[in-house]
Amino acid sequence: MLARAQIWWTVFTMCVAERLAYRGDFVLGTTMRFLPMITQIFLWTAVFASSSNGTMVGFTRNDIVAYYLLTMVARAFSSMPGLASGIAGQIRNGEIKKFLIQPIDLIGFSLLARMGHKLVYYGVALGPFALVFYLCRDYFPGWPPAEYMAAFLLSLVLSFLLGFFLEASLGLAGFWTLEISSLLFVYMLFNFFFSGHMFPLEILPEPWRTWVGWLPLKYLAYFPAAVFLEKIPPEQLWQEMALMGAWTLFFMLLSRRLMHAGFRRYSGYGG
Amino acid sequence: MHRPNYLAVFWMFARNSLIRDMTFRTNYIIEVIFGVSWALMNLGFYTLIYRLMYADGDGHANIAGWSQYQFFVFIATTILVNSLVEGFFMANAEELSELTRTGGLDFALLKPIDTQFLLSLQRVNWSAVPKLILALALLAYSIPRIDGLTLSAIQFLLYPLYIVLGTLILYSVMIGLAATSIWLGRNQSLYDFWFYITNFSRYPMEIYEGTFGSPLRFVFTYMIPILVVINVPAATLAKPLSATNWPLAAFAVFATVASLAVSRWIFQRALMSYRSASS
Numbered sequence: 001m002l003a004r005a006q007i008w009w010t011v012f013t014m015c016v017a018e019r020l021a022y023r024g025d026f027v028l029g030t031t032m033r034f035l036p037m038i039t040q041i042f043l044w045t046a047v048f049a050s051s052s053n054g055t056m057v058g059f060t061r062n063d064i065v066a067y068y069l070l071t072m073v074a075r076a077f078s079s080m081p082g083l084a085s086g087i088a089g090q091i092r093n094g095e096i097k098k099f100l101i102q103p104i105d106l107i108g109f110s111l112l113a114r115m116g117h118k119l120v121y122y123g124v125a126l127g128p129f130a131l132v133f134y135l136c137r138d139y140f141p142g143w144p145p146a147e148y149m150a151a152f153l154l155s156l157v158l159s160f161l162l163g164f165f166l167e168a169s170l171g172l173a174g175f176w177t178l179e180i181s182s183l184l185f186v187y188m189l190f191n192f193f194f195s196g197h198m199f200p201l202e203i204l205p206e207p208w209r210t211w212v213g214w215l216p217l218k219y220l221a222y223f224p225a226a227v228f229l230e231k232i233p234p235e236q237l238w239q240e241m242a243l244m245g246a247w248t249l250f251f252m253l254l255s256r257r258l259m260h261a262g263f264r265r266y267s268g269y270g271g
Numbered sequence: 272m273h274r275p276n277y278l279a280v281f282w283m284f285a286r287n288s289l290i291r292d293m294t295f296r297t298n299y300i301i302e303v304i305f306g307v308s309w310a311l312m313n314l315g316f317y318t319l320i321y322r323l324m325y326a327d328g329d330g331h332a333n334i335a336g337w338s339q340y341q342f343f344v345f346i347a348t349t350i351l352v353n354s355l356v357e358g359f360f361m362a363n364a365e366e367l368s369e370l371t372r373t374g375g376l377d378f379a380l381l382k383p384i385d386t387q388f389l390l391s392l393q394r395v396n397w398s399a400v401p402k403l404i405l406a407l408a409l410l411a412y413s414i415p416r417i418d419g420l421t422l423s424a425i426q427f428l429l430y431p432l433y434i435v436l437g438t439l440i441l442y443s444v445m446i447g448l449a450a451t452s453i454w455l456g457r458n459q460s461l462y463d464f465w466f467y468i469t470n471f472s473r474y475p476m477e478i479y480e481g482t483f484g485s486p487l488r489f490v491f492t493y494m495i496p497i498l499v500v501i502n503v504p505a506a507t508l509a510k511p512l513s514a515t516n517w518p519l520a521a522f523a524v525f526a527t528v529a530s531l532a533v534s535r536w537i538f539q540r541a542l543m544s545y546r547s548a549s550s
Contacts, residue, residue, distance in 0.1 A: 035467040038487070039474055046335040046478040047320055056323045182301055189308055193315075203319050 007104065008112055015116030030121075031128040033072070037136075041065050057202040063229060065139040067200050069132070070225035075197060076125060077156045078163035078220040080114065084187075087171030088180045097268065107168055107255055114164055144230050151237055155224040158244050163220055165251035172255060175262030190215075196222025202231070216247040275384050281392055288395040302398035306357075307405055310350050314409070317342060335477035337509070342475075343413035344509035348434070349473050349501050350406040355438040356445065358399030363391050364445045364465075368452035376453075377547055387538050391446060410508070417509060426507055433504035433520070436527040440500050441469065443530035450534075450541035472497040475505075492519075496526035 048054060048061040059067070087110065090096045099106040144152065170187060174180050192198055195217040204212060212218060223244065226232050232240060292299045321339040324332030334342060367390055370376040379389055414422070448465055471491050476498045479488035491498045503523045506516060 032467050036470050042478040050324050050333050051327045193312055
């Protein structure tokens with residue numbers, strides 16, 4: 001048990017060190033990511049200038065700006081750049097074999113690697129994020145009550161796990177098709193539109209709004225932001241949280257199933 | 272020295288690229304679907320926004336003076352200019368930093384042809400063509416739906432001209448950015464930076480107003496003229512011709528010439544400091 005913990009610890013520290021190697025590029029990249037926010041603020045100011053009562057689907061202009069900023073926080077947790085394509089690539093070029101002969105679990109290893117990367121990311125990104133949020137503080141309605149704040153924090157952790165297991169499952173589909181780029185492309189498109197990254201999901205007309213509400217994608221960006229802004233009614237809050245947990249569990253089990261099934265049919269092609 | 276026939280060389284580049292694209296056909300199709308769906312999604316987003324603005328009941332909806340179909344013309348113009356930039360220059364600019372890093376730039380320098388021409392145009396990306404068609408279809412759909420707009424022949428003549436000028440301005444920004452990779456050795460965030468800068472150009476310039484907006488508008492109109500790129504051609508076609516637009520339209524011509532000259536200068540300077548890595 002202790003030896004096992006030690007392996008995981010080594011993996012983790014290795015990934016942290018790896019990520020720290022390019023920190024300069026990294027701070028710049030993180031700060032630049034906020035530039036599109038500027039145009040969003042101007043765009044929505046112009047949109048709301050045309051509205052007579054200053055609200056649309058329950059959002060004011062300030063709500064929308066706060067919403068976009070909060071989805072950036074959510075996506076800092078839930079987005080997994082290169083995870084699915086990385087796993088599929090390892091399957092294709094045969095690198096995956098090392099997980100068959102070494103006493104390391106593929107999903108566990110990837111999860112720790114991600115956690116390492118993400119932790120370093122937060123360490124570095126905290127500065128730019130804090131600065132932007134401070135500059136934009138007037139757009140926020142204020143801190144949510146303790147219950148919502150707790151749900152918000154928990155939803156961030158869950159969105160990381162959900163994002164991870166969802167993308168890992170997609171990557172593991174590579175055991176069956178080898179080339180998953182078109183699958184990933186469809187996922188990316190849907191993710192951008194239906195996770196709430198592009199706009200608050202309330203903007204969608206019915207029946208789309210309801211359908212999208214059933215997808216797990218909304219937990220990756222929309223949901224944490226909506227919780228912080230108290231757009232989720234109190235009676236639904238914990239119900240939604242439970243659903244989010246259920247989706248996370250579902251993809252966790254799915255990825256495990258896919259990994260084992262994949263290993264069974266894997267015939268060791270590649271280098 | 273014999274002067275190469277640039278048109279014939281470019282024709283050869285285009286032909287070779289087409290053969291290459293058709294060799295990897297699945298990849299080509301995926302790129303096409305990707306590009307077109309992206310454009311359609313953007314259109315869907317603005318359709319939703321206009322739908323919301325109509326829904327509040329006061330019967331009018333506009334973003335900084337652009338009604339729905341005028342804005343669609345704006346989006347079509349964005350797609351048009353971007354697909355031209357992607358079709359001709361994007362892949363080449365990305366390649367430039369790779370060539371610098373690997374030392375492959377040596378071979379480009381040795382060829383008896385203008386280096387900037389060679390590096391800017393050697394790969395034509397044919398997957399941009401369907402987006403071009405989409406943009407034209409969107410124009411054909413939107414223009415008749417703009418209330419009270421009668422277009423004169425001169426607007427139809429000016430539009431393609433300003434599309435070309437806009438494309439050239441974006442090209443200048445792009446090749447200028449790409450040239451910095453020669454200085455820096457490697458510039459991985461080039462594409463990011465390009466995206467973030469041009470992001471400003473994809474909205475009507477009228478939205479940038481107020482304490483922060485006006486200086487921003489000034490900088491991106493007169494210092495780095497990317498706001499001119501889409502706004503001038505789009506306004507030419509979506510709004511009635513008016514004398515107040517002429518100064519900006521004239522400036523767009525000047526801005527294009529100036530950006531081309533500046534980017535040419537940056538490119539030449541960057542080449543001088545190329546140290547031929549790893550060859």
